[in-house]
Amino acid sequence: MNYPLIYVYCLTDSQPELTHYTEAEGLQLLRFDDLFAVVKYVSEIDFSEENFQKHLSDISWLENNAWEHVEVITRIMENHSVIPFKFGTIFQEGTGLKKFVGDYAESLAENFLHVGGREEWAVKIYCDRNSLSDKIDELSEEAASLEIQIRASSPGKAYLLKRKKDDLIENEMDRICKKYGQEYFDELNNLSEANRLNNLLPKEFTGREDTMILNATFLISKSKVANFKNTVDRLGKKDENFGFLLECTGPWPPFSFIYIKEKQQ
Amino acid sequence: MSNNVIDQSKDITILELLDRVLNKGVILTTGDIVISAADIDLVYLGVKLMLSSVETMEQLKGEKAIKEK
Numbered sequence: 483m484n485y486p487l488i489y490v491y492c493l494t495d496s497q498p499e500l501t502h503y504t505e506a507e508g509l510q511l512l513r514f515d516d517l518f519a520v521v522k523y524v525s526e527i528d529f530s531e532e533n534f535q536k537h538l539s540d541i542s543w544l545e546n547n548a549w550e551h552v553e554v555i556t557r558i559m560e561n562h563s564v565i566p567f568k569f570g571t572i573f574q575e576g577t578g579l580k581k582f583v584g585d586y587a588e589s590l591a592e593n594f595l596h597v598g599g600r601e602e603w604a605v606k607i608y609c610d611r612n613s614l615s616d617k618i619d620e621l622s623e624e625a626a627s628l629e630i631q632i633r634a635s636s637p638g639k640a641y642l643l644k645r646k647k648d649d650l651i652e653n654e655m656d657r658i659c660k661k662y663g664q665e666y667f668d669e670l671n672n673l674s675e676a677n678r679l680n681n682l683l684p685k686e687f688t689g690r691e692d693t694m695i696l697n698a699t700f701l702i703s704k705s706k707v708a709n710f711k712n713t714v715d716r717l718g719k720k721d722e723n724f725g726f727l728l729e730c731t732g733p734w735p736p737f738s739f740i741y742i743k744e745k746q747q
Numbered sequence: 748m749s750n751n752v753i754d755q756s757k758d759i760t761i762l763e764l765l766d767r768v769l770n771k772g773v774i775l776t777t778g779d780i781v782i783s784a785a786d787i788d789l790v791y792l793g794v795k796l797m798l799s800s801v802e803t804m805e806q807l808k809g810e811k812a813i814k815e816k
Contacts, residue, residue: 548768569768737771
């Protein structure tokens with residue numbers, strides 16, 4: 483069989499053992515001086531530009547293959563530092579990958595130094611605004627004092643004050659979300675070597691009722707991972723009754739902390 | 748296997764996965780790479796996912812309705 487294209491999963495700076503799954507998955511190791519590339523030879527039928535584009539519009543193909551990409555790299559990184567490649571990075575067989583590794587040797591070394599001994603963890607923070615709204619008098623002095631006024635007022639005045647309070651609650655919830663989100667972020671960031679903020683995802687995409695208020699990724703030294711996870715748990719429990727929820731996933735391959743500067747041609 | 752992202756895959760949205768593997772890591776756009784066109788617009792993808800999940804929901808509802816009859 484002739485497979486002329488090379489699909490790249492990741493680079494490592496020490497030699498991974500592929501024996502367990504090489505045969506089953508067709509993974510191969512290419513050596514370039516001190517670096518190793520975990521690759522798979524793929525057919526032009528699946529991975530020609532035209533066919534690849536076609537596959538990409540097939541969500542289930544994309545999901546399966548994207549998971550496979552992450553899964554292979556995750557297994558390698560249990561014992562080795564990795565530089566993950568974007569899904570679907572394909573080189574022509576021959577000198578292309580070798581040239582890349584040579585041309586970018588310095589940048590690759592810097593990246594290995596940056597991610598070595600560290601893991602990528604993602605934290606998403608959500609706020610259930612209904613729960614927060616129910617507890618607003620505990621967290622907002624303004625809301626609490628308005629509530630006292632409402633209770634002491636005649637029905638007519640109380641009605642007007644209630645409407646005022648509804649507006650106030652929206653603003654106060656925004657303020658509280660910012661304040662708490664920042665506190666959580668600062669505490670987690672103190673344990674991290676680097677962070678990256680991602681776009682907040684709207685409810686349609688998360689499929690959740692609560693609102694995402696922070697979507698961050700942290701690079702954590704392996705020695706601090708346990709502490710980091712405990713901190714996420716502790717922060718999550720602390721303000722649970724106000725509607726805050728922290729969701730942590732990882733370790734991911736360090737996708738978010740790879741910086742390869744493309745050289746001018 | 749140990750506690751890793753694969754074990755948590757059920758809880759990870761496909762969008763989080765795709766945002767990572769398509770927009771991050773070593774990204775080459777020129778030079779010797781064969782396929783550089785894997786630039787997928789996540790907004791587009793998100794809309795597609797949304798549509799497909801709406802479809803699934805409608806299907807489930809449909810099945811339920813049939814069963815209830």
